[in-house]
Amino acid sequence: xxxxxxxxxxxxxxxxxxxxxxxxxxxxxxxxxxxxxxxxxxxxxxxxxxxxxxxxxxxxxxxxxxxxxxxxxxxxxxxxxxxxxxxxxxxxxxxxxxxxxxxxxxxxxxxxxxxxxxxxxxxxxxxxxxxxxxxxxxxxxxxxxxxxxxxxxxxxxxxxxxxxxxxxxxxxxxxxxxxxxxxxxxxxxxxxxxxxxxx
Amino acid sequence: xxxxxxxxxxxxxxxxxxxxxxxxxxxxxxxxxxxxxxxxxxxxxxxxxxxxxxxxxxxxxxxxxxxxxxxxxxxxxxxxxxxxxxxxxxxxxxxxxxxxxxxxxxxxxxxxxxxxxxxxxxxxxxxxxxxxxxxxxxxxxxxxxxxxxxxxxxxxxxxxxxxxxxxxxxxxxxxxxxxxxxxxxxxxxxxxxxxxxxx
Amino acid sequence: xxxxxxxxxxxxxxxxxxxxxxxxxxxxxxxxxxxxxxxxxxxxxxxxxxxxxxxxxxxxxxxxxxxxxxxxxxxxxxxxxxxxxxxxxxxxxxxxxxxxxxxxxxxxxxxxxxxxxxxxxxxxxxxxxxxxxxxxxxxxxxxxxxxxxxxxxxxxxxxxxxxxxxxxxxxxxxxxxxxxxxxxxxxxxxxxxxxxxxx
Amino acid sequence: xxxxxxxxxxxxxxxxxxxxxxxxxxxxxxxxxxxxxxxxxxxxxxxxxxxxxxxxxxxxxxxxxxxxxxxxxxxxxxxxxxxxxxxxxxxxxxxxxxxxxxxxxxxxxxxxxxxxxxxxxxxxxxxxxxxxxxxxxxxxxxxxxxxxxxxxxxxxxxxxxxxxxxxxxxxxxxxxxxxxxxxxxxxxxxxxxxxxxxx
DNA sequence: AATGAATGAGAGTTCATTCAT
DNA sequence: TATGAATGAACTCTCATTCAT
Numbered sequence: 074x075x076x077x078x079x080x081x082x083x084x085x086x087x088x089x090x091x092x093x094x095x096x097x098x099x100x101x102x103x104x105x106x107x108x109x110x111x112x113x114x115x116x117x118x119x120x121x122x123x124x125x126x127x128x129x130x131x132x133x134x135x136x137x138x139x140x141x142x143x144x145x146x147x148x149x150x151x152x153x154x155x156x157x158x159x160x161x162x163x164x165x166x167x168x169x170x171x172x173x174x175x176x177x178x179x180x181x182x183x184x185x186x187x188x189x190x191x192x193x194x195x196x197x198x199x200x201x202x203x204x205x206x207x208x209x210x211x212x213x214x215x216x217x218x219x220x221x222x223x224x225x226x227x228x229x230x231x232x233x234x235x236x237x238x239x240x241x242x243x244x245x246x247x248x249x250x251x252x253x254x255x256x257x258x259x260x261x262x263x264x265x266x267x268x269x270x271x272x
Numbered sequence: 273x274x275x276x277x278x279x280x281x282x283x284x285x286x287x288x289x290x291x292x293x294x295x296x297x298x299x300x301x302x303x304x305x306x307x308x309x310x311x312x313x314x315x316x317x318x319x320x321x322x323x324x325x326x327x328x329x330x331x332x333x334x335x336x337x338x339x340x341x342x343x344x345x346x347x348x349x350x351x352x353x354x355x356x357x358x359x360x361x362x363x364x365x366x367x368x369x370x371x372x373x374x375x376x377x378x379x380x381x382x383x384x385x386x387x388x389x390x391x392x393x394x395x396x397x398x399x400x401x402x403x404x405x406x407x408x409x410x411x412x413x414x415x416x417x418x419x420x421x422x423x424x425x426x427x428x429x430x431x432x433x434x435x436x437x438x439x440x441x442x443x444x445x446x447x448x449x450x451x452x453x454x455x456x457x458x459x460x461x462x463x464x465x466x467x468x469x470x471x
Numbered sequence: 472x473x474x475x476x477x478x479x480x481x482x483x484x485x486x487x488x489x490x491x492x493x494x495x496x497x498x499x500x501x502x503x504x505x506x507x508x509x510x511x512x513x514x515x516x517x518x519x520x521x522x523x524x525x526x527x528x529x530x531x532x533x534x535x536x537x538x539x540x541x542x543x544x545x546x547x548x549x550x551x552x553x554x555x556x557x558x559x560x561x562x563x564x565x566x567x568x569x570x571x572x573x574x575x576x577x578x579x580x581x582x583x584x585x586x587x588x589x590x591x592x593x594x595x596x597x598x599x600x601x602x603x604x605x606x607x608x609x610x611x612x613x614x615x616x617x618x619x620x621x622x623x624x625x626x627x628x629x630x631x632x633x634x635x636x637x638x639x640x641x642x643x644x645x646x647x648x649x650x651x652x653x654x655x656x657x658x659x660x661x662x663x664x665x666x667x668x669x670x
Numbered sequence: 671x672x673x674x675x676x677x678x679x680x681x682x683x684x685x686x687x688x689x690x691x692x693x694x695x696x697x698x699x700x701x702x703x704x705x706x707x708x709x710x711x712x713x714x715x716x717x718x719x720x721x722x723x724x725x726x727x728x729x730x731x732x733x734x735x736x737x738x739x740x741x742x743x744x745x746x747x748x749x750x751x752x753x754x755x756x757x758x759x760x761x762x763x764x765x766x767x768x769x770x771x772x773x774x775x776x777x778x779x780x781x782x783x784x785x786x787x788x789x790x791x792x793x794x795x796x797x798x799x800x801x802x803x804x805x806x807x808x809x810x811x812x813x814x815x816x817x818x819x820x821x822x823x824x825x826x827x828x829x830x831x832x833x834x835x836x837x838x839x840x841x842x843x844x845x846x847x848x849x850x851x852x853x854x855x856x857x858x859x860x861x862x863x864x865x866x867x868x869x
Numbered sequence: 870a871a872t873g874a875a876t877g878a879g880a881g882t883t884c885a886t887t888c889a890t
Numbered sequence: 891t892a893t894g895a896a897t898g899a900a901c902t903c904t905c906a907t908t909c910a911t
Contacts, residue, residue: 085870085871099386100386101300101302101386101387103300103302103303104302104387106904106905106906107905107906107907108904108905108906116871116872117871117872117873118905118906118907119871119872119873119874119907119908119909120870120871120872122906122907122908123870123871124870127906127907128906128907184383187298187299187300188300188303223460223461224457224460225449225457228449228454228457228458229457229461231438231439231441231442232435232438232457232458232461233435234438235434235435235437235438235439235441236431236432236434236435236438238434239430239431239433239434239435239438240430240434242430242434243430250424250427255427258423258424258427258428258431259427259431261422261423261467262422262428262431262465262466263465265464265465265466265467266461266462266464266465267461267464268460268464280895281894281895284895284896305879305880305881306880306881306882307879307880307881315896315897316896316897316898317881317882318882318883318884318896318897318898318899319895319896319897321881321882321883322894322895322896323895326881326882327881327882479874480873480874483874483875497784498784499698499700499784499785501698501700501701502700502785504900504901504902505901505902505903506900506901506902514875514876515875515876515877516902516903517875517876517877517878517903517904517905518874518875518876520902520903520904521873521874521875522874525902525903526902526903582781585696585697585698586698586701621858621859622855622858623847623855626847626852626855626856627855627859629836629837629839629840630833630836630855630856630859631833632836633832633833633835633836633837633839634829634830634832634833634836636832637828637829637831637832637833637836638828638832640828640832641828648822648825653825656821656822656825656826656829657825657829659820659821659865660820660826660829660863660864661863663862663863663864663865664859664860664862664863665859665862666858666862682891682892703883703884703885704884704885704886705883705884705885713892713893714892714893714894715884715885715886716886716887716888716892716893716894716895717891717892717893719885719886719887720891720892721891724885724886725885725886
């Protein structure tokens with residue numbers, strides 16, 4: 074058949090991306106078929122190949138674009154002039170807010186790394202490293218300034234990131250606590266963990 | 273053909289479990305085939321079915337048995353008479369040590385939950401809940417006694433567990449830091465996070 | 472790869488049906504594999520699933536469609552105004568002619584009933600019942616009119632149907648007797664069996 | 671494990687035969703597995719091979735032994751001195767009674783012929799031919815004596831056998847009619863079919 | 870840009886059969 | 891004579907991908 078009335082390439086590609094994101098997050102990359110993705114948006118599996126050359130490209134796109142958006146948004150939002158304690162709190166707030174609004178992307182960014190072919194894996198890892206480096210630098214600066222009493226910034230970075238990203242695993246939109254309350258609770262824990270006095 | 277000389281059921285089942293554990297951890301449940309598991313230990317795929325009725329049973333077994341061992345070991349190791357701060361530190365030490373020695377089990381316990389059929393999922397979740405309840409009780413007791421300044425024990429529980437379990441994602445046996453050093457670093461962060469003064 | 476030049480769905484489906492019919496009749500449903508059906512018509516087994524959702528659907532289709540065609544052809548051919556003796560003879564002629572020209576369908580209709588899933592079985596049974604009811608009504612009418620001396624129309628129906636359908640088991644196209652001769656022989660026996668005087 | 675107390679070879683072989691007969695009749699030879707047969711009688715599949723060299727031998731045994739028993743019983747029961755009309759009626763009575771008491775054997779004798787390997791098929795066919803020859807001779811004698819008005823004994827044989835054997839397809843032990851009643855009804859039809867006057 | 874038919878590979882699972890025990 | 895573990899082949903069905911239309 075010919076193109077459906079009003080369907081436009083870029084639009085279709087986006088619908089594919091969205092469907093794939095949601096399905097990968099729910100069932101995992103390996104367990105989701107191109108047919109399933111197509112069915113979700115009323116398309117035959119074959120049509121997806123007009124927009125993405127392979128299933129692997131689809132996955133890579135989702136992960137790389139997510140990381141790039143994350144980095145870009147952070148780089149746009151951060152204030153390099155802030156002193157360490159304020160910088161740390163700003164990072165924590167940003168991380169929680171950003172990650173909570175794109176749960177599926179975050180989820181597959183952790184879960185589907187091993188389904189990336191090697192070169193794609195390295196690409197995503199490099200982006201993640203760059204993002205985490207932001208927190209690491211804040212911690213290192215604070216340590217140098219004597220406001221954080223941490224003895225190993227890399228380990229602290231991993232600990233804090235893990236703690237923060239873990240929220241996606243249990244957070245429910247209309248749960249007992251609002252996102253703002255959760256934010257304050259985590260700021261409290263992290264501020265304590267790096268040895269800063271409560272503010 | 274027939275049974276190989278010296279082949280014994282329980283032993284073979286264990287070799288299957290081991291191979292499956294390692295492959296699931298590396299490539300994911302959905303991406304690993306029964307043939308691959310068999311090949312790993314010199315068995316035809318079909319022979320696995322002499323020991324496990326389905327692939328799903330294999331996965332469930334790995335997860336349930338891991339959680340049951342974890343719980344049993346903790347219940348045997350814990351000292352209920354310890355005051356909250358010592359109890360927290362004991363839990364942290366236990367969690368890190370236990371989890372570092374069974375990396376693959378821990379990894380698939382987080383990654384493959386969604387590949388469990390519903391009833392198996394509930395079973396594993398219940399075990400996990402019981403384990404986490406131990407930390408939650410410690411935190412709640414410490415809060416009641418006024419030695420921890422946390423305002424929400426459930427959230428603190430999730431934060432601490434995520435932080436601790438995250439170690440498996442980057443820990444390397446012969447890395448820059450020994451397990452003992454990592455242990456001390458995490459104790460430091462967690463003690464700070466719950467508002468206890470450094471010991 | 473992709474669609475072969477000139478391949479059209481409906482045509483392929485028909486070739487599959489035909490191959491399946493012939494193979495099921497020769498070897499039995501359970502003993503015929505999808506690969507075998509595909510091989511018969513130069514298709515991969517998987518391609519069959521573009522046309523039939525399961526092997527069971529294939530079987531059901533063959534049986535149901537055969538029975539529906541049989542019923543429709545009979546309902547179109549019968550003359551309700553005939554008196555019982557002529558009606559019986561017309562039915563016998565119709566049954567023999569129709570059944571001889573679709574031997575495989577008739578054969579699997581008797582042989583593969585037990586390989587139908589329950590709901591499909593009931594569907595086919597109901598169609599068969601409707602067809603047999605035609606003969607039963609003819610016999611009952613003839614008995615009421617006093618032209619047939621049978622004491623139990625249902626039993627007579629089963630006996631006659633079995634006798635007639637049995638022809639498919641031994642009839643050979645170029646055998647000793649022509650179809651017309653066979654027809655006359657069976658009319659003779661059945662006319663005698665129901666107690667009508669020879670015509 | 672060793673032999674179970676009290677189990678004896680011939681006995682076990684019989685239990686296997688019985689289970690196979692019942693399962694083949696219900697589901698068909700190709701659809702029944704050696705494991706299923708074993709399960710039915712509390713045996714591992716492998717143990718069956720102590721009594722029957724292959725699954726095909728099991729089938730062949732059931733069919734050949736059934737036909738041999740049938741022939742032997744008939745040859746013992748028949749009275750060669752009877753005139754044709756009495757001989758025909760005796761055959762009909764014998765056939766119905768014998769076949770009704772071994773429904774599964776009769777059923778698989780018709781259904782599973784095509785699952786016999788060629789040499790086994792010929793063996794069974796020869797036995798069947800010998801049995802049918804009895805009826806054919808009765809019919810031929812009656813025709814020669816002028817008491818039957820059939821023009822083709824072979825065709826009449828096939829018709830009568832089909833009619834009689836068809837009873838197994840619908841007969842139910844506690845149905846509307848007793849076996850004796852059915853017997854009389856069929857004798858009536860067959861006597862009419864061969865042109866004998868009702869007795 | 871989409872459909873629908875095809876490929877060839879491979880999935881989980883079952884099978885008849887064998888044989889050490 | 892039976893068990894239980896194994897083989898190697900086969901099963902139905904699904905997959906990523908391709909391509910004529």
